[in-house]
Amino acid sequence: MRPTVHDIAETAGVSLATVDRVLNDRPGVRGVTKAKVEAAIVSLGYVRDVAAANLAKSRVYPLVFILPEGDNPFMRGLEAEVRRAGLHSPAERTRLSVATVPAFDAGALVKAIDAAIMEDVSGIAAVVVDAPEVSAAIARAHAAGIPFVTLVSDLANSGRDHFVGVDNIAAGRTAGSLMGRFLGERPGAVAVLAGSMRVRDHRERLDGFHAAMPVTRTVLPVLEGQDDPDLSFSLISDCLAANPTLAGIYNLGAGNRGLIKALSARGRADLCVIAHELTAETRAALETGLVDAVLNQDAGHEVRSAIRVLRAKADGLPVISAQERIRLDIFIKDNLPAGPDEDEQPGAAGN
Amino acid sequence: MRPTVHDIAETAGVSLATVDRVLNDRPGVRGVTKAKVEAAIVSLGYVRDVAAANLAKSRVYPLVFILPEGDNPFMRGLEAEVRRAGLHSPAERTRLSVATVPAFDAGALVKAIDAAIMEDVSGIAAVVVDAPEVSAAIARAHAAGIPFVTLVSDLANSGRDHFVGVDNIAAGRTAGSLMGRFLGERPGAVAVLAGSMRVRDHRERLDGFHAAMPVTRTVLPVLEGQDDPDLSFSLISDCLAANPTLAGIYNLGAGNRGLIKALSARGRADLCVIAHELTAETRAALETGLVDAVLNQDAGHEVRSAIRVLRAKADGLPVISAQERIRLDIFIKDNLPAGPDEDEQPGAAGN
DNA sequence: AAATTTCTGATTTACGTACATCAAAAATTC
DNA sequence: GAATTTTTGATGTACGTAAATCAGAAATTT
Structure with a gap:
């Protein structure tokens, strides 16, 4: 079986509480002891059981997606994918919501961002337009410690934490x-x-x-x-x-x-x-x-990537950028995937 | 908060033990009681917390991938993806292993399949050649209750549970x-x-x-x-x-x-x-x-799909076929994804 | 109506981690 | 060396589910 916190405590010759302090970066551990514990972690090849950890902390991450409204089919597809991901979200301890704003309207977008900041969500993903006031709103989110990812269209130099979309x-x-x-x-x-x-x-x-x-x-x-x-x-x-x-x-x-x-x-x-x-x-x-x-660009992939990134940022974990790169798909009539009729089932993080 | 087994027990007016029996399809529940519990499940919108469930059962699923040996780069890529997935496997309670056999060699393939059956693995994924003795070996796996998926090249009418690969x-x-x-x-x-x-x-x-x-x-x-x-x-x-x-x-x-x-x-x-x-x-x-x-065909997607399917089959769960369809990617020089150099990080079930 | 079988309830332990509390030990300061 | 601070240990509870046991209730058979 894979090693647990108990095994670490034993090999490091310390108590469970100390291991916990090291693992979760809590104060009150001497440098020497910390090193001992870390050595044990490495030698045993310990990896935290995320499932058990999530279960124990039972924290939920409210995430907001801000999308342009209107009948743009791609945007509606994105929205559908968010809802689809929302079906699975309790299992991942996230709670997803969608806010729609008029397309190409910087003011409305800023309002939605500020509203999300007020609600103190754990992360924001938004399809943004290129305007200075939008950059300012993103900066406010950043200042409030709320991770922000741009979706589909990027806005560099805005302080956004990540861009999810194709090149x-x-x-x-x-x-x-x-x-x-x-x-x-x-x-x-x-x-x-x-x-x-x-x-x-x-x-x-x-x-x-x-x-x-x-x-x-x-x-x-x-x-x-x-x-x-x-x-x-x-x-x-x-x-x-x-x-x-x-x-x-x-x-x-x-x-x-x-x-x-x-x-x-x-x-x-x-x-x-x-x-x-x-x-x-x-x-x-x-x-x-x-x-x-x-x-x-696969809307499902983008939504799931955005969720993974926001969660990682909320937990202070690093983002594996290679894994979050969105591919550009080419379709001609001969490699069309199965139609939407057969495709109604919720997608997975998997594919 | 989302409902738990306790909530079901309360609303259904039964004990926790009975709810557990219904949920896990254990014997010893009268039809009327079962219906009551199921009604409560539906009305509360209960969904099993998979993380907690896996934690509780702490079952592991040993899965075997049988691949052709040799310097076929695609097959080596598949193998690399299996190893990559293996890094995450403890979290998903799976244990992955790879067996390689000479390419286009039905006899060796059959031997490897039978060896896996002997080890009583939870599932087998294999790149198969088209031969009657291979079909027979797959039938033996099936008879032993071991889920079998064909990878890359299908073998219909062999009793395989699923095909993972492109059309x-x-x-x-x-x-x-x-x-x-x-x-x-x-x-x-x-x-x-x-x-x-x-x-x-x-x-x-x-x-x-x-x-x-x-x-x-x-x-x-x-x-x-x-x-x-x-x-x-x-x-x-x-x-x-x-x-x-x-x-x-x-x-x-x-x-x-x-x-x-x-x-x-x-x-x-x-x-x-x-x-x-x-x-x-x-x-x-x-x-x-x-x-x-x-x-x-994306080797990472195929490996992860095979794992999901085998796990679902091992648990007796349905496979969401739309989700497991492998796309055919077209690459020209302009939409090449980032090179292998930048791509060394373990992939995720996600993308 | 008694005996038997089938169902249900109550309770307990376990999974691996997070987190809190309080006491004890060690290190530090004065 | 006493007082103080910092570090560590011991212990318990919680998360939501699985799984087992045993006692008791209800249904069925004889």
């Missing part, structure tokens, strides 16, 4: 690279649809896309659809009308509904389309061939 | 589809390198590949390299020499080392190459452009 520059590069290969020698310009250049992840994707595009290929000025279906629809429709020889479209934002509507209205011809986030809409578009590839 | 037909289709798009209108035939047509996963990938290839594109007869670097090298070298207009190569097996050696000897020109399994070799080849895409 968006690499995502843009991947899109550009795939687009280049899919198009081959076929002539024609490429259009880019974004939500807003005011969020960092969209800017980064655009940068990566440009970097990966062959210089011989024209990239039209970016269209900002505010992640709004109607606006995206008209922007793309106009663009298609104005550029009859258009070869491809890259949608790096969430306006997939409008994009797909415009595409199906036009009839596809031979347009190469790459979009982000695997949702019911993009999945269907992949299957019908309206869209050629979808880049995805 | 290999879809994997072949994905390769074919990508190859078709990358090649575009470029003329030339396509070669396929496999390990052996005697393992099911290779046959399935080949089928999928053929199905996804445009009929206008010639696919040369499959080359069987036995996953051996030298044989693969000479097969590919000969093929390249004999087919100067070759447009692409699909390696659906593990002979990447030989393939890459042959490719770099030749100098790439404009060959489209798609391979399986992200290893140090294929990663380097992606980065240098020798290989265009790599299809991957």
Whole structure:
């Protein structure tokens, strides 16, 4: 059997209480004794039984996820994953809650962050917009000793403890690279649809896309659809009308509904389309061939990663960064995972 | 606080012992009483505290992984992931061990399975070859009440409890589809390198590949390299020499080392190459452009899924199949995850 | 109605850790 | 060397569940 605190006490020649003091960093232990105990811990290869420890302390960690409201399918997917994780949360001694705020609204976001600070939660995860007052709110959380992770879109130099999301520059590069290969020698310009250049992840994707595009290929000025279906629809429709020889479209934002509507209205011809986030809409578009590839960040992975990081920070434990890196998935119609119908079961920390 | 067994006993108006009998399906409870208790469980929304339960029973689950030996990098990666998972295993009350057997050797595999049955392990996960005596051995494990999962390559109708791995037909289709798009209108035939047509996963990938290839594109007869670097090298070298207009190569097996050696000897020109399994070799080849895409099944996910499934089976719990589906990852040089150097930390059930 | 079987209750111990209390010992200060 | 402070020991309770025992109640059989 694996060693317990009792074994440590015995081999170190001290009492259980002293071992406990060393293990939990409580005061009242002489340096020499502490060293003895630590030596015993190492020699026995003791590892704390987290299950028993959690059971004993029966502490709960209230965590808050702050997400943009609206019908952005990816955000709703994130929310669903939080709720899904919430089903398991009692077992992990966490209590999850979701607060939604208007999209691209720094003021509302700040209010939600401050409310969470008031409630004295154990951690905050938020999809943030890039604004100085948001950075200030994050700093307040930090000052209050509340761990903060940014989700999906980062805000460096804000004092956030961690970023959970994909490398968006690499995502843009991947899109550009795939687009280049899919198009081959076929002539024609490429259009880019974004939500807003005011969020960092969209800017980064655009940068990566440009970097990966062959210089011989024209990239039209970016269209900002505010992640709004109607606006995206008209922007793309106009663009298609104005550029009859258009070869491809890259949608790096969430306006997939409008994009797909415009595409199906036009009839596809031979347009190469790459979009982000695997949702019911993009999945269907992949299957019908309206869209050629979808880049995805797994919402479930992100939520679980955020929870692990916040818990680790709350416990003062280190974060294993390699383990928390979120992969960028490429989907084409042939490697689509099972549909949402078969996928209703709660996910696990596992997969 | 969440309800406990005590709360159930109180609301159901029975004793703790009776609740325990119902919860753990022990005999000696009348149908009426059982119904009362179950009603209380539902109404209170009770969920067993797994941590406390595991702590109390302090049962350990010895699990055996049977893998092919040799320098197949993917198999060695699997083995590494098992060892990695083993670091966490005490916390999950499992004890993992690895047995290696000669590749493509049904007799040795059967011996290893029978040895595990003799040791009375709680579960077996194995990369199996397609042979009737293997099916018989799996049936013996089943008869002994030992859960069995097939890893990477399935063996249906063998009585295995579960298959952990990707859909290999879809994997072949994905390769074919990508190859078709990358090649575009470029003329030339396509070669396929496999390990052996005697393992099911290779046959399935080949089928999928053929199905996804445009009929206008010639696919040369499959080359069987036995996953051996030298044989693969000479097969590919000969093929390249004999087919100067070759447009692409699909390696659906593990002979990447030989393939890459042959490719770099030749100098790439404009060959489209798609391979399986992200290893140090294929990663380097992606980065240098020798290989265009790599299809991957995440070894860490597979190992953790196998462990979860075996534990669930050992406890008589249902398997949430949607959660245990292994995704097929597509990697191009732009979405490569962080390298193995930065990735040495133990993985988690999480990601 | 007695004898038997089947069910249920009450109680106890254990799992490994956290945490608190109080007494005793050792080290330090004056 | 006495007084004080710091360090250590001994002990107990708690977390939520598992599992065992034994006594008593209820149901069933004869």
